[in-house]
Amino acid sequence: MTAARAAVAGEQRTDQRRWAERVTSCDRYFPREGDVLAWTTVPAPAPIGALTCAVADDGAVAHVGWGVGGESLRALAAMLGEELVVDEARTRDVATQLAEYLDGRRRVFDLEVDWRSMRGSRLTVLRTLFERVPYGRVVGYGELAEMSGAFEESWTAARGVGSIMGSNPVPVVVPCHRVLASAGGGKLVLGGFGGGLPAKEWLLALEGVVTPTLDFS
Numbered sequence: 661m662t663a664a665r666a667a668v669a670g671e672q673r674t675d676q677r678r679w680a681e682r683v684t685s686c687d688r689y690f691p692r693e694g695d696v697l698a699w700t701t702v703p704a705p706a707p708i709g710a711l712t713c714a715v716a717d718d719g720a721v722a723h724v725g726w727g728v729g730g731e732s733l734r735a736l737a738a739m740l741g742e743e744l745v746v747d748e749a750r751t752r753d754v755a756t757q758l759a760e761y762l763d764g765r766r767r768v769f770d771l772e773v774d775w776r777s778m779r780g781s782r783l784t785v786l787r788t789l790f791e792r793v794p795y796g797r798v799v800g801y802g803e804l805a806e807m808s809g810a811f812e813e814s815w816t817a818a819r820g821v822g823s824i825m826g827s828n829p830v831p832v833v834v835p836c837h838r839v840l841a842s843a844g845g846g847k848l849v850l851g852g853f854g855g856g857l858p859a860k861e862w863l864l865a866l867e868g869v870v871t872p873t874l875d876f877s
Contacts, residue, residue, distance in 0.1 A: 697737050698747035701728050702758045707858040711762075711832065713754050714744070721754050722774035724830045726855040736777055736829060758832065764866060767795040769833050777829055781810040785824045790834045796867045798838045800848050801825075818842065826854055837863040 699714040714723035714733055723736050737744045753771070760766035773790060775783055788808040793799055799807070805817030825836040837860045841851030853860035864870045 695740075696743045696745045696747075697722060697733075697740070698745050698750040699723070699733060700746065700748065700751040700755050702755050702762070704762050705862070707862055708762070708855065711758055713751065713758060715751050715754050716742075716774040716776075718772070718774075719750070719753070720772040720774035721830055721833055722777070724758070724832050726831075726859070732829070739777060761832070762866075767867075771833060773830055773834060781808075781820065782824050782827065784808050784810040785821055786828060786830075786834050789836065789839065793835060793838050795835075796869060798840050798848065798864070798869055800840055800842050801851070802842060804839055822852065826852060828854070831855060832863070838867075838869075 695717045697714045697716060699712060702711045702713060703709075704711050708726065710726075710728050712723070712725040712727065712729055712733060713721060714736070716722045722740075723733050725732050733744070757766060757769055757771060761769070775787065778786055785804060785808045788810075789804060792807060793804070801818035801821040802814075805811050805814075805821045808821075811817035811820055821839065822841070825839050828834055828836045831837065831854060837853065837855075839851070840848035843849045850857055850860055850864075861870060
């Protein structure tokens, strides 16, 4: 690891510790019973910087988020009624596989996804994406809608899929970066992305789909 990468990783560990202290302080006054979500942060190259992942009691990945911590992770824990904890043993497999993917050494995740936070067409579309759109392939919003069979009205399908991609709680593992917008005439463009368009372009370049056009060094 270069000195620059080591420094960035050190800063991310400090951010993770500070965020964990805030979470722990909150849970101390609002204790919960039952299952917990174990979370950790995975350093990532620019423009991503870091990914935060959370794992359910059964080992399934319940959350992947951009940066360190984040309100979306807190919101997920509150919705599920589960406490956030730091448990390196439980998060090691997910964190290792994400790091391998970001380093170009993994194409398929050997992970179960925790689908509890998803319902209806959102669940159907995201499961279809997870199961049927592999590494290095891209699909349009409309094509994914048709693959999933989740929409009766075709004219609303593409818009519905776009909204679902924006609310994906497990990006990268459930690869919403592989879903593109239509530019007409059968052409596809990047479209939107919760992690920012530079991150989407970087992930697609990692998978050999596009040639990187931006310099993040």
